[in-house]
Each structure stands twice: as structure tokens, then as C-alpha cells.
Amino acid sequence: MSEVGAPGVQDAIDWPPAWPRVLEGELGAPLAGDYRAVPEDFRVEEVLDFAPEGEGEHLWLFIEKRDLTTAMVARELARLCEVSPREVGYSGMKDRIAETRQWLSVQLPGREAPEGLAVRLAERGMRVLDQARHPRKLKRGVHRANRFRLRITGAAVADPALEARWQRLCDAGVANYVGPQRFGADGRNLQRARAVLARGWRKRDDREGMLLSAARSYLFNELLAARVRDHSWATPLPGEVVMLDGSASQFGVAPDDAVELAGLIERARRLDLHPAGVLWGIGESRATGAARAHEAALVARYPGLCGGLERAGVRLARRALRLRLGEPRLTRGEGELWLAFSLPRGAFATAVLRELISHPSLGAPYPDRSL
Numbered sequence: 001m002s003e004v005g006a007p008g009v010q011d012a013i014d015w016p017p018a019w020p021r022v023l024e025g026e027l028g029a030p031l032a033g034d035y036r037a038v039p040e041d042f043r044v045e046e047v048l049d050f051a052p053e054g055e056g057e058h059l060w061l062f063i064e065k066r067d068l069t070t071a072m073v074a075r076e077l078a079r080l081c082e083v084s085p086r087e088v089g090y091s092g093m094k095d096r097i098a099e100t101r102q103w104l105s106v107q108l109p110g111r112e113a114p115e116g117l118a119v120r121l122a123e124r125g126m127r128v129l130d131q132a133r134h135p136r137k138l139k140r141g142v143h144r145a146n147r148f149r150l151r152i153t154g155a156a157v158a159d160p161a162l163e164a165r166w167q168r169l170c171d172a173g174v175a176n177y178v179g180p181q182r183f184g185a186d187g188r189n190l191q192r193a194r195a196v197l198a199r200g201w202r203k204r205d206d207r208e209g210m211l212l213s214a215a216r217s218y219l220f221n222e223l224l225a226a227r228v229r230d231h232s233w234a235t236p237l238p239g240e241v242v243m244l245d246g247s248a249s250q251f252g253v254a255p256d257d258a259v260e261l262a263g264l265i266e267r268a269r270r271l272d273l274h275p276a277g278v279l280w281g282i283g284e285s286r287a288t289g290a291a292r293a294h295e296a297a298l299v300a301r302y303p304g305l306c307g308g309l310e311r312a313g314v315r316l317a318r319r320a321l322r323l324r325l326g327e328p329r330l331t332r333g334e335g336e337l338w339l340a341f342s343l344p345r346g347a348f349a350t351a352v353l354r355e356l357i358s359h360p361s362l363g364a365p366y367p368d369r370s371l
């Protein structure tokens with residue numbers, strides 16, 4: 001894609017955003033509900049595709065944490081092992097107000113872990129469930145999925161349409177919105193990103209790339225919202241780029257091959273593949289036709305964010321517009337409801353919850369607007 005948006009341009013950004021729910025038109029707005037009242041209400045377990053080999057200079061620890069961020073755990077592990085924070089690795093960032101399980105690694109060449117490490121971690125709210133050696137550091141984004149178990153309370157639990165909402169999500173998938181935590185309280189990460197991109201992004205302003213991620217995620221959610229409004233979020237368009245379910249593999253749809261398109265639409269109905277929306281950056285988009293028109297509308301509305309991301313050197317990528325719930329289960333209790341499901345890495349449980357309950361942290365649709 002060519003560079004767009006002159007330096008200094010700051011786009012108008014609406015906050016809170018008006019990203020629509022998929023099921024609202026069919027089943028109405030969901031009733032109010034509560035989730036994550038205490039960390040035990042929101043349980044997450046990271047799933048890897050492999051296991052540590054049992055030997056090597058990196059000690060891998062499978063840690064259960066409560067009311068702590070992953071970064072807090074990594075810093076404490078580095079301190080107790082007397083190593084640089086750079087020598088601690090983890091695959092994904094997990095929520096603070098939650099009970100989560102994930103692997104972390106710490107480089108300890110030629111030496112054992114400090115005596116009593118597990119006990120000292122437990123004193124700080126981190127329980128070691130397993131440990132093993134491995135030749136390499138745990139890298140970001142290598143986990144396959146996350147398993148969730150979530151408790152819901154409030155009026156939504158008694159909603160007679162709740163089971164219908166849940167079944168629709170199981171059958172037709174979930175709009176893959178990036179969760180509100182990416183944008184910070186009151187969208188502050190996004191507002192900071194807008195200012196930084198307008199003056200020119202520098203690594204020292206955003207060492208972890210959090211602001212770049214906030215800007216790209218907002219643009220992706222805006223694109224997805226437009227596709228939800230025109231009912232094309234789950235159906236490949238002519239010229240679409242599609243992504244195979246459970247895989248990063250993607251390919252383009254011919255803009256003028258009706259037979260191919262019909263076959264891909266049928267595969268999408270079975271959740272075998274999903275339309276893939278753009279994560280903005282430099283590089284040529286493979287989308288054409290109607291799918292490219294949605295991207296062009298995004299550039300026209302947000303030239304500052306798009307141009308700033310290109311100048312920052314971020315590479316164009318893609319993210320599925322839809323999620324398939326893995327191993328979904330719904331269990332009712334007295335005044336409560338438990339949901340269990342798995343999602344691929346990078347997906348947010350809040351995208352599922354916002355279709356089932358209304359809660360201030362999940363946002364709510366506002367009067368319709370187009371890109």
C-alpha cells in the first residue's frame with residue numbers, strides 16, 4: 001500500500017466506539033450481566049503445541065497467577081533468579097483480574113534455580129504447577145490457543161434468549177473484535193497512539209509496540225464493524241482474502257469466479273475458513289473488488305492512523321474477521337452460568353461475552369454510522 005496521510009494529521013476518533021453486536025438485530029440487545037467480579041470468575045489456561053524437552057539452559061515454569069499481570073510475574077521471576085528481565089520469556093500476556101495458567105522461561109545456563117524458588121513465588125501469589133528444562137527461550141506468540149472458563153451473573157442469566165445466543169455463536173462463529181483492554185482505560189492507549197503517530201513514531205516512545213498495536217486494532221475493529229453492518233463479516237466477498245480456520249494460512253478469492261466464490265461461501269458456512277481483515281501497515285494488499293473497497297473506506301476515514309503506521313514501518317498483516325469456539329460448553333447453576341471454550345491465540349473472550357451480556361466494560365452499540 002502507498003503511504004497515506006501527511007505527517008501531523010490527527011484523525012477524529014469516536015470514543016467509546018459504536019462497534020455493533022452481530023446478534024442484536026436478530027435477538028435484541030442482551031440483558032445486563034456481570035463477569036470477573038473476582039479473579040476466580042475468569043479462568044484462562046494457555047495451550048502450547050509442544051512440551052519442554054527436559055534439558056537445556058532455560059528453565060520453563062508452568063505458573064498459575066491470580067490478580068497479577070504477566071509482566072509482574074516476569075519481573076518477579078527475574079528478580080528472584082537474579083537475571084535480567086530480558087532473560088525471561090513468555091508467549092502471551094494474560095489478564096490481571098483473572099486466574100491464569102501459562103508457561104514462562106528463565107535463562108539459567110550452568111546453574112540450578114535458586115533454592116526455594118517455588119515457595120518464594122507462592123508467597124507472592126504465583127503457584128508453580130510444573131517445570132522442565134528446554135534448550136530455548138519461550139518466544140512471544142508461540143502458543144496455539146487459550147482455554148477459558150468464565151462465570152456470569154446478573155439479569156442475563158435469566159434471559160430466555162441466552163441459550164439461543166450461545167447456540168448461534170457455536171454454530172455461526174463470533175465477530176473477532178480486539179478486546180477493550182488493548183485500548184486502555186477510556187481509550188487512552190489509542191489517544192496516545194494517535195498523537196505519537198502524528199508526530200512520527202519512535203521506538204523510545206513505545207518500546208513494547210503497545211501504541212502501534214492499539215492503532216492497528218482500532219482500525220481492524222472499525223473495518224469489522226462495517227462488515228457486521230453490511231452482513232458480510234462471515235461471508236467471503238469477491239476479491240476477498242480468506243484465512244483457514246485454526247491456521248495462519250491465507251489465500252485470495254478471484255473477483256470474477258462465481259463458482260469458486262460459491263464453494264468458499266459454503267466452506268465459510270461450515271466454519272472451515274473466514275474472511276480476513278487487514279491489520280494496517282506497509283505492503284500491498286491482496287484484496288480486490290468489494291473487499292478492497294472496505295479497506296479504501298478505512299484509509300479515507302483514518303488517513304492519520306494509516307499513514308502513521310506506514311511511516312513507522314509496520315508490515316501489513318491480516319486477522320480473521322470471525323472466530324470459531326472450540327469445545328464450547330454452557331453450564332447453569334443457582335443464579336450463575338459458566339461458559340467454557342477455547343480460542344486461538346490473539347483472540348479475546350470479551351468478543352464472546354459482549355454478544356451474551358451487556359456490561360460497561362464491553363461497550364455498547366450507538367446509533368449506526370458508516371465508514
